[in-house]
Amino acid sequence: MLKLTKKADYGLIALKHLAVIEHGASASAKEIAETYGIPLPLLSKILQKLARTGFLQSEHGTNGGYRLARAASTINTLEVIRSIDGPIILTHCFTDHLNCGLSGKCTVREPLRKVHEGILQILANTTIQDLCVEPAESDACRNGERLHNVAISRAILSAV
Amino acid sequence: MLKLTKKADYGLIALKHLAVIEHGASASAKEIAETYGIPLPLLSKILQKLARTGFLQSEHGTNGGYRLARAASTINTLEVIRSIDGPIILTHCFTDHLNCGLSGKCTVREPLRKVHEGILQILANTTIQDLCVEPAESDACRNGERLHNVAISRAILSAV
């Protein structure tokens, strides 16, 4: 149905949270979970993954928690989502070339790949810092900047 | 996981099939199902939906089948996917504003909406006719045309 998982959602929310708070400050999983009403054990696992991937630095013990390991502007949503949910697969054909109708019958595979890459590019060009730019309060993050590559010429009709 | 359902896949394959065969010609669900190895009853239901939405015209009886009700260039993949799978929801917040962390805590909702709209636009700008453009055989469809709005400047690294 072409939707993000809640885990990815939570991960992005947490990363944004860490990006917005004071530079270099850390926040515990519990803190973030309570702020946004996310189940703590679930958020913990997500943050652990993000730490393993290298987006976050973790600190054990009292007053421990997580802090961004890289600048918010260098973390893009594609990497985050891939880190949490695994590879992004638009259509099934991309991975299992064998089971795909066999003998190259799946004629929409290559054309759809362009769509696939377009979506990946949007995600790749959207950083955590971009998520911090609120329509009203533009300076929640440092030197906020609009989505640069996602050129939306016109709003899509009845979106949802 | 941000992927298309198989139903949507099948629907696009069927529409492309109908777009590629001779203009105005029809094909039965059985014919298409056998060509691509798609379970017939499943494909039937998909084609029925597409007919109800107005993309296809159905003909009962012997030698019946489906034919495109509109030109392939006027059917975009967004409408098709929505017709088959229902609304496209990138993040859960877009629909249920109430359950989303309450009190507007879900701070990534609006920023992600831009990403969402970007993806919708890619799909909206990709027509069935675009799917017919093969890298090698560019004239499988009539006056084939490249994806015009999906400007991919560079291939995304390890895509999948």
Add this chain to the structure above:
DNA sequence: GGATGTAGGACTGATTCAGTCTGATATCGC
């Protein structure tokens, strides 16, 4: 009337997702 086709609802099995439970390990403050 039978073969072939669409139309549509109900149902089942498999997969995936969201969340829980349990336990281990590390750090800090007392």
Add this chain to the structure above:
DNA sequence: GCGATATCAGACTGAATCAGTCCTACATCC
């Protein structure tokens, strides 16, 4: 040292969704 508070990590469960099947109409042509 000990306990409180963290992260770390795997196994497990319930729910939702997806893919596919089954069955029964109904329409058209020969």
